[in-house]
Amino acid sequence: MYVASPPSGSPRDLDATFAALADPTRRAILARLASGEASVTEIARPFEMSQPAISKHLKVLEAAGLISTGRDAQRRPRRLEAKPLAEANLWLERYREFWEESFANLDALLDELKTAEKKRKHSKRKGDRR
Amino acid sequence: MKTVGKLQITTPSDREIAMTRAFDAPRHLVYDAWTKPELVKRWLGVRGGWTMPVCEIDLKVGGRYRYVWRGPTGNEMGMGGVFREVAPSERLVATEKFDDPWYEGEAVDTTTFVEKDGATTVTTTVLYSSKEARDGVLQSPMEKGVAESYDVLDEVLASSEMRREPRPA
Numbered sequence: 001m002y003v004a005s006p007p008s009g010s011p012r013d014l015d016a017t018f019a020a021l022a023d024p025t026r027r028a029i030l031a032r033l034a035s036g037e038a039s040v041t042e043i044a045r046p047f048e049m050s051q052p053a054i055s056k057h058l059k060v061l062e063a064a065g066l067i068s069t070g071r072d073a074q075r076r077p078r079r080l081e082a083k084p085l086a087e088a089n090l091w092l093e094r095y096r097e098f099w100e101e102s103f104a105n106l107d108a109l110l111d112e113l114k115t116a117e118k119k120r121k122h123s124k125r126k127g128d129r130r
Numbered sequence: 131m132k133t134v135g136k137l138q139i140t141t142p143s144d145r146e147i148a149m150t151r152a153f154d155a156p157r158h159l160v161y162d163a164w165t166k167p168e169l170v171k172r173w174l175g176v177r178g179g180w181t182m183p184v185c186e187i188d189l190k191v192g193g194r195y196r197y198v199w200r201g202p203t204g205n206e207m208g209m210g211g212v213f214r215e216v217a218p219s220e221r222l223v224a225t226e227k228f229d230d231p232w233y234e235g236e237a238v239d240t241t242t243f244v245e246k247d248g249a250t251t252v253t254t255t256v257l258y259s260s261k262e263a264r265d266g267v268l269q270s271p272m273e274k275g276v277a278e279s280y281d282v283l284d285e286v287l288a289s290s291e292m293r294r295e296p297r298p299a
Contacts, residue, residue, distance in 0.1 A: 102173055
């Protein structure tokens, strides 16, 4: 009812992560990097976008801590950083889980209430007949 | 099609989050479970070691409600508010504020109960004081559809090493 929120975990630290994840291109870049590190050229290949445009997205992802740049000075490979994404996912999961688990409890409680009500009605009818 | 049990989360406007869920019970029972402290205590947020030691509901316009949850490590979280509208088995409007707020201002929750063929659909719409406050709760991935975000995150998580990392409790 009045708790449209998870019982723990402040989303404030996650602002940058969520803002970075809000863009479909950036999510696609992350999905690409999930299968292994890649250079900017490699990342840009499947997109109909200039390399500077991709670089801008990479900057946002890097600022959010979602990716990092490898040491190879020439290739400068980008790789996925697992932690912030796992945290963001955990927070979203918690929100949904809070409600899904609460509502599963409620389903069970309602079954119990329905049964109790039926019994009451039944015994009342029986009583009426007597 | 069986729609009972499926939780839907949507954003009807840029200051709102709405949650819809159908229950296989007549609405007077769902309403009871939603408003009677001894029943609310048994389901709301009671999960994963969390209990609800405090649940007070003064169900009338201007009446207050107060909830406190206790976690497995003894940590507590409290919240409460004031009822603005009380239409039994139909509609509840109340304010909500957390003791340790993580969004600005007070939010207003409207809950409706609609019965059809013996099942009751409950929709709770939370109206935040600003878009920023709302976004603080859900953030943009949810605006674009929770499912979509989940799919992407699932994809990313499944194909990376993350799943093997222990998650913080």
